[in-house]
Amino acid sequence: MKHVLFFCFAACINLFAAGEKIGIAVNDLQAMGVDAPTAAILSERLRTELLNSGAFRVMERGQMDNILKEQGFQQSGACSDNACIIEMGQLLGVSEVVVGTAGKVAELYTVSVRMIDVATGEILLSENEECECPFKTVLNETIGNLASKLAKKASPYASLSISSAPQGATVALNNEKRGTTPLSFQQLEPGTYTLSLSLLNYQDTVFSVSLKKGENIECAPALRMSDAYQKTVKSKKTRKAWTVRGIAGGLAIVALAGGIYFNSQYNSAYNDYKAIHTVDNLDAEYQKVETQATRRNVCYGISGGIAVLGFAFSLTF
Incomplete structure (x- = not known):
């Protein structure tokens, strides 16, 4: 059986596959254009949303303060430089620290966050959200969007969604049938991963997909008919086309016969009209001529219309 090989161009969507949770600490967002209480409220909501995402173990703010106080950690102002962040993360015993800023210019709120690896100081993830909206929307939606983005990217796993046209194809993942x-x-x-799709009367479709951490790949290949099935389908379409043409041709002939009949009636009426010499009967006979001519023309028109439309419709098969 023939196999169709192709590359699957994938689109990532927001989907987090739950796995091993990552221990993190969320430092208060640095206020830039907003007051300190507003930044603190947004920071606490960010902790809550990250915890609710299911991707992280989030240390409470009170616990952070107690540990840092016990360790004698001295912080003047916001802890934003790498040395300060790494030291804080080491004292808290977490693998990553989330830091960022909360700002406002006119009516535009901007919240930016970074996830930093405590061991290396590397910025693992960076996301930002903007919203020209009321503070309530920032609190209820913008912060949630940020948390979802971080959770998706931080997931140690990937997800894969497969559909096909037509649906119902058997899917094998790395040669193992899965549904x-x-x-x-x-x-x-x-x-x-290597995927193969098989469906009766269609060629097997085989392709590879590379998955990265936190990704959700969606593939929707169009299956190709087998040569034998393609010939069968083409034969059925041809039979349908000729059936339509036959029916249309038959109706056109019936209409044409009607036109011929009414044409003979027209000729007879016209001859009677020419033979009339009295004014009283002249109008009545002329009306008969017009009636037969109209009937003839209608039948001819129907005949031609059916023939053209029937042939055109048959071409769609």
Whole structure:
């Protein structure tokens, strides 16, 4: 059986596959254009949303303060430089620290966050959200969007969604049959996977997908008919086309016959009209001529219309 090989161009969507949770501490957002209480409220909401995402173990602010106080950690102003962040993360015993800013210019709120690896000081993730909206919307939606983005990217797993046209194809992942389309795979390890789709009367479709941490790939290949099935479908379409043409041709002939009949009636009426010499009967006979001519023309028009429309419709098969 023939196999179709192709590259699957994938689109990532916001989907987090729950796995091992990452221990993090969220430092208060630095206020830039907003007052300190506003920044503190946004920071606390960010902790809550990150915890609710299911991707992280989030240290409470009170616990952070107690540990840092016990360790004698001295912080003047916002802890924003890498040295300060790394020291704070080491004292708290977390693997990553989330820091960022909350700002406002006119009516535009901007919230930016970074996730920093305590061991290396590397910025692992960076996201920002803007919203020209009331503070309530920033609190209820913007912060949640940021948390979702961080959770998705921080997931150690990837997800894969497969559909096909037509649906119902058997899906094998790395040569292991897993179900039929549409089908989703959750908590896949990052790496390259081989997928094959098979469906009766269609060619097998085989392709590879490379998955990265936190990604959700969606593929929707269009399956190709097998040569034999393609010939069968084409033959059925041809038969349908000729059936339509036959029916249309028959109706056109009936209408044409009607036109011929009314044409003979027209000729007879016209001859009678020419033979009339009295004024009283002249108008009545002329009316008969017009009636037969109209009937003839209508039948001819219907005949031609059916023939043209029937042939045009048959071309769609």
